[in-house]
Amino acid sequence: MTLELKNVNYIYNYKTVFQKHVLKDINFKINDNEVIFIIGKSGSGKTTLLYLMDFLLKPTFGEIVVDGEDPFTNPHKFRKKIGFAFQFPEKQFFSETVEDEIMFSIKNFEIKNPKERLEEIKDLMNLDDELLKKSPFQLSGGQQRKVAIASAIAHDPELLILDEPTVSLDYKSEKSLIEFLKLWASKKDKSLIIVTHDLEKFSDFKGKIFEIVDGEGYFQ
Numbered sequence: 001m002t003l004e005l006k007n008v009n010y011i012y013n014y015k016t017v018f019q020k021h022v023l024k025d026i027n028f029k030i031n032d033n034e035v036i037f038i039i040g041k042s043g044s045g046k047t048t049l050l051y052l053m054d055f056l057l058k059p060t061f062g063e064i065v066v067d068g069e070d071p072f073t074n075p076h077k078f079r080k081k082i083g084f085a086f087q088f089p090e091k092q093f094f095s096e097t098v099e100d101e102i103m104f105s106i107k108n109f110e111i112k113n114p115k116e117r118l119e120e121i122k123d124l125m126n127l128d129d130e131l132l133k134k135s136p137f138q139l140s141g142g143q144q145r146k147v148a149i150a151s152a153i154a155h156d157p158e159l160l161i162l163d164e165p166t167v168s169l170d171y172k173s174e175k176s177l178i179e180f181l182k183l184w185a186s187k188k189d190k191s192l193i194i195v196t197h198d199l200e201k202f203s204d205f206k207g208k209i210f211e212i213v214d215g216e217g218y219f220q
């Protein structure tokens with residue numbers, strides 16, 4: 001898939017005294033088989049940019065185009081192509097068990113053979129049956145991150161978007177996450193966007209870097 005932002009601006013509380021112009025004339029494009037890292041200081045607008053890319057926010061001005069179409073005409077259809085794991089996994093959870101959390105994505109996007117898909121995800125992300133019965137809210141930071149990514153990829157999206165995926169991971173979990181992401185990035189027709197403050201951890205990846213400075217974005 002191709003996701004493009006054309007002169008995108010985002011203003012929180014637009015036309016109120018609290019308005020804040022966070023993103024200014026952003027031009028961004030990701031194609032199949034690309035990896036793009038998004039960097040920028042704290043508060044520079046990285047998370048806001050990701051929310052726009054998953055159509056959770058609509059640009060105040062400017063345009064988002066997915067495969068030549070306007071995703072806001074049918075966000076569900078276009079969101080099926082995208083998997084998004086939030087910066088704080090507990091903000092994305094809402095189910096009573098890890099299994100329900102992952103099954104939600106599978107059912108929400110009407111994936112065929114949901115039970116088989118669940119088994120595939122368990123193998124891929126190394127999740128055991130005991131963990132699947134637990135509440136996602138009671139897991140360690142590393143386990144939560146793993147479950148958040150498992151639900152983000154459960155419906156087999158084309159583009160995976162991760163907000164600070166290595167935060168709160170121990171060395172072993174970080175290593176296995178990076179291996180998983182390398183595998184993802186090597187697959188045909190998959191692409192990856194990662195917001196990180198720690199580019200060094202991804203030094204093995206061939207990817208572009210998009211930096212946000214004072215609300216403006218540049219490919220380095």
Ligand SMILES: Nc1ncnc2c1ncn2[C@@H]1O[C@H](COP(=O)(O)OP(=O)(O)OP(=O)(O)O)[C@@H](O)[C@H]1O
Pocket residue numbers: 012013020022040041042043044045046047048049
């Ligand atoms: N709902 C909101 N209403 C008003 N302002 C907001 C809202 N959400 C974020 N902001 C402001 O927009 C700016 C960009 O926030 P954002 O979370 O996108 O930045 P970030 O680069 O992801 O930051 P961090 O690295 O700290 O996560 C910040 O100044 C933030 O305070």
